[in-house]
Amino acid sequence: MSIPLTSARWTHVALPCDDVDKTIEFYTSMIPLTVVARFRVDDGETVWLANDPRFQTPFVLVLVSFDEDKGHEQGLLKPFAHIGIEVPSRADVDAFAELARTAGYLHWEPRQMPDPIGYICALRDPDGNVVEIAYGQRVFDTVSAQLAQS
Template sequence: MTDGQLTEARWTHLALPTGDLDAAIAFYTTMTPLTLVERFADDAGRSAWLSNAGQVQTPMVLVLVSFDAEAGGELGLLRPFAHLGIEVPSRADVDAAAERGRAAGCLHWEPRQMPGPVGYICALTDPDGNVVEFSHGQKVFSSVREKWGV
């Protein structure tokens, strides 16, 4: 990228429907490292963009969408194993995520050590039932950076 302009196709976001946009925003901004980037509203419904703060080189956005016409439809597309993955710097961070989830009643998987390449993991469920995994030692981030020479 030069001057902030897109110069090649790239993966930028994942969109998930939500039955309660405010509850979903609250979950992701308190239980994960994501922060609110922008909110939108129109005649069809409301949406929000969330991302890591300061992630300007390779932004990835979680788009939460609440369409009025789809109210009452089936939500929670990422379950029972499909999930969003968040890699954290330490095992203590996985344990802290599990504790937050336990306290909020949304712990999906207790912390556990899994064989490589999975690492130490736990998972929470968001207000719509989607699974959010926290991992340490999975090395997705560093493996991709190494592959592309960063």
């Protein structure tokens, strides 16, 4: 289903990465994203990852690996800048943390933060970028409710 573009629309965040395959593995095994497109351009490779395609409001994480930057640190989102992922339960936060801890990707241990932050942990991708996993933050619900009122 295509939603007509009638005004500017938030669509993606693009992050450089050193090893595309290693970074894809992180985002598809540690975070519930799937590869929706992968293509080669003149000077590198681009991959589009998104949440489950059943969602009506897709948001895409674009990974870009430039040939000239191979072997150099690429991370941009650190130590606090991050990508936020909302999950349905505290147990999900704990499960993400355990999976990341075991794989060596845990950045922040799970912790309860004051409202509206909620219960969170964070993972660190292969390039050092931070991904926050949150329960109770209600970002999507809050924005949806505000849009419904306008």
